[in-house]
Amino acid sequence: QSALTQPASVSGSPGQSITISCTGTSSDIGGYNYVSWYQQHPGKAPKLMIYDVTNRPSGVSSRFSGSKSDYTASLTISGLQAEDEADYYCSSYISRGSLIFGGGTKLTVL
Amino acid sequence: EVQVVESGGGLVQPGGSLRLSCAAYGFTFSTYWMYWVRQAPGKGLVWVSRINNDGDSTTYADSVKGRFTISRDNAKNTLYLQMNSLRAEDTAIYYCARAVGPTNSWLYYSMDVWGQGTTVTVSS
Numbered sequence: 001q002s003a004l005t006q007p008a009s010v011s012g013s014p015g016q017s018i019t020i021s022c023t024g025t026s027s028d029i030g031g032y033n034y035v036s037w038y039q040q041h042p043g044k045a046p047k048l049m050i051y052d053v054t055n056r057p058s059g060v061s062s063r064f065s066g067s068k069s070d071y072t073a074s075l076t077i078s079g080l081q082a083e084d085e086a087d088y089y090c091s092s093y094i095s096r097g098s099l100i101f102g103g104g105t106k107l108t109v110l
Numbered sequence: 111e112v113q114v115v116e117s118g119g120g121l122v123q124p125g126g127s128l129r130l131s132c133a134a135y136g137f138t139f140s141t142y143w144m145y146w147v148r149q150a151p152g153k154g155l156v157w158v159s160r161i162n163n164d165g166d167s168t169t170y171a172d173s174v175k176g177r178f179t180i181s182r183d184n185a186k187n188t189l190y191l192q193m194n195s196l197r198a199e200d201t202a203i204y205y206c207a208r209a210v211g212p213t214n215s216w217l218y219y220s221m222d223v224w225g226q227g228t229t230v231t232v233s234s
Binding site: 001003032034036038040041045046047048051052054087089091093097098099100101102103104 | 124143145147154155156157160167169171172173189205207210217219220221222224226227
C-alpha cells in the first residue's frame with residue numbers, strides 16, 4: 001500500500017495559521033477514525049501531536065488541531081511560532097493492527 | 111519517568127541478522143501494544159511492525175514480512191525485533207514506540223512514547 005499523500009512543504013509567518021493535508025483512500029483515512037499526527041525536529045524522535053483525528057495528548061498546545069473529511073485529514077496550527085518549524089507526519093490505521101504513514105511535510109516558519 | 115530505550119543496532123552485511131531490543135521504564139509494559147517504526151536516512155517514517163500486549167498477535171509491513179519477527183518479554187519489560195536476511199534498503203534508524211492507551215482503552219493506533227532510536231546499517 002502506498003504512503004498517505006502530504007504536501008512536501010508548507011510555510012507561514014509567525015502568528016499565522018497553516019493547514020497540512022493528508023490524503024488517503026477508503027481503506028485507510030476514509031474507513032477509520034484513527035488518524036494521528038507527529039512532529040519531528042531534526043535529529044529528534046517523533047512527538048505525538050494529535051491522535052484519533054481530533055484528540056490532543058496532555059501537554060500539546062491547543063494551537064494544534066486535527067480534522068477529517070472523507071479521505072483527507074488535516075492538521076491546523078494556529079498562531080504559528082518559530083518552534084513549530086519541523087517535519088510533520090500523518091498516519092492512519094489500515095487493518096489488522098497495521099498502520100501507514102504519510103510522506104511527511106516540512107513546515108518552514110518565515 | 112516513562113520511557114523506552116532501544117539498543118542493538120550496528121553495521122551488518124547484506125543477508126545478515128541483527129536483534130534489536132527496547133527496554134521499557136516507568137509504565138506497566140504488559141498492558142500496552144508496542145510498535146517498531148523506521149526512518150531511512152533523509153526519508154520519512156515507515157511503520158514496521160506491531161505486537162499486542164500479550165504477545166500473541168503481531169502484524170508486519172509487507173516489506174519485512176517473513177524476514178523480521180517482533181516479540182516481547184513482559185517479565186523483562188522488553189520488546190524485540192529479530193531482523194534476518196537484511197538488505198541495504200533496511201538501513202535506517204529504528205524506533206520503538208508505545209501505543210497511547212493500555213489494553214481495553216481502544217487507544218491502540220497512535221504512539222505517544224518514543225525512544226531515541228537505534229541505527230542499523232546494512233552494507234558490505
